[in-house]
Amino acid sequence: MKLREIYKIEDINKKISFEVFPPKEPDKYQNLISEIKKFKAVNPAFISLTWGAGGKNNNSFELSKKIQQNGSNIMPHFTCICSSKEFVKTHIQTLENNNIENILALRGDIPDDKSLCCYDFKYASELVEFIKTNSNLSAGVAGYPEGHIEAKNINSDIDNLKRKIDAGAEAIFTQLFFDNEKFFKYLELIRQKGITVPVAAGIMPVLSKKQVDKMTSLANISIPEDLKQNIEKYSSSSEDMKKFGIEFAAKQCQELIKNNVDGLHFFTLNKAESSIAILNNIL
Numbered sequence: 001m002k003l004r005e006i007y008k009i010e011d012i013n014k015k016i017s018f019e020v021f022p023p024k025e026p027d028k029y030q031n032l033i034s035e036i037k038k039f040k041a042v043n044p045a046f047i048s049l050t051w052g053a054g055g056k057n058n059n060s061f062e063l064s065k066k067i068q069q070n071g072s073n074i075m076p077h078f079t080c081i082c083s084s085k086e087f088v089k090t091h092i093q094t095l096e097n098n099n100i101e102n103i104l105a106l107r108g109d110i111p112d113d114k115s116l117c118c119y120d121f122k123y124a125s126e127l128v129e130f131i132k133t134n135s136n137l138s139a140g141v142a143g144y145p146e147g148h149i150e151a152k153n154i155n156s157d158i159d160n161l162k163r164k165i166d167a168g169a170e171a172i173f174t175q176l177f178f179d180n181e182k183f184f185k186y187l188e189l190i191r192q193k194g195i196t197v198p199v200a201a202g203i204m205p206v207l208s209k210k211q212v213d214k215m216t217s218l219a220n221i222s223i224p225e226d227l228k229q230n231i232e233k234y235s236s237s238s239e240d241m242k243k244f245g246i247e248f249a250a251k252q253c254q255e256l257i258k259n260n261v262d263g264l265h266f267f268t269l270n271k272a273e274s275s276i277a278i279l280n281n282i283l
């Protein structure tokens with residue numbers, strides 16, 4: 001089912017997706033497939049699979065096929081910053097030939113070694129336009145409730161988000177956030193700018209202090225004071241931290257659902273347990 005059809009459905013249960021990443025070693029694929037099988041308990045709309053920017057770790061397509069063969073819909077991610085038009089054309093044709101209907105169209109982070117890049121595409125909006133011209137894939141794009149790390153300010157970032165929608169993107173998947181107020185404010189701003197496509201909220205269950213520190217060092221993601229205190233409180237016990245992470249994210253999702261969120265997209269870190277527990281608590 002294409003993104004535009006998925007998010008037309010009213011029932012939030014049918015608009016849940018899980019993000020996973022390709023393990024570095026192909027011998028760990030089987031572990032990931034086992035985790036993905038656990039997601040089936042909540043019948044997700046699709047599994048999304050990340051793509052390494054700069055061509056790193058791009059065994060992603062082979063894994064997409066495996067996930068599909070195991071009976072899950074897949075939305076592969078794709079980053080364009082270091083890709084030639086020729087490569088992108090071949091890649092999107094291959095996806096379509098394998099009955100894949102959706103793609104998350106990203107620019108990707110600019111690599112330290114800029115000589116790796118060919119710059120046929122400078123921004124994700126150009127990739128969306130290229131995908132729409134050369135395929136029937138349904139394209140989703142990334143959105144940043146607290147602004148992208150390179151953006152001058154949230155308003156200019158939303159103007160750039162609008163370029164991606166005007167180029168034909170059909171849904172927005174947000175960066176993870178812990179403060180729902182930031183998400184609600186962002187929704188208000190993007191709707192004011194005339195962006196009407198569905199916005200799936202990015203949720204990451206807290207598993208450890210290290211994981212939260214890493215994510216917040218890479219992106220603009222604020223941590224509410226009570227969350228900060230609880231992360232400190234539970235940092236010596238991974239079981240307590242996991243339990244707390246499930247409770248926190250379940251409350252977050254409940255409030256989002258109460259406010260008619262278009263979809264929930266879980267950053268799972270390749271582990272099904274917390275995301276499934278959150279959904280079992282709320283759906």
Ligand code: FAD
Nearest residue numbers: 050051053077106107108109123124142148151157160175
């Ligand atoms: P863009 O939309 O192109 O924006 C990048 C920056 O350029 C922004 O600051 C924007 O405001 C600015 N900009 C855009 N257009 C213009 C313009 N015309 N003029 C001036 N400035 C402009 N990374 C991966 O490597 N692999 C993944 O699989 C992956 N998955 C992700 C999934 C989600 C849900 C999210 C939220 C992010 C993901 N990322 C992934 C991270 C993403 O690649 C980075 O955040 C990257 O730095 C930006 O990609 P983008 O597609 O948002 O870029």
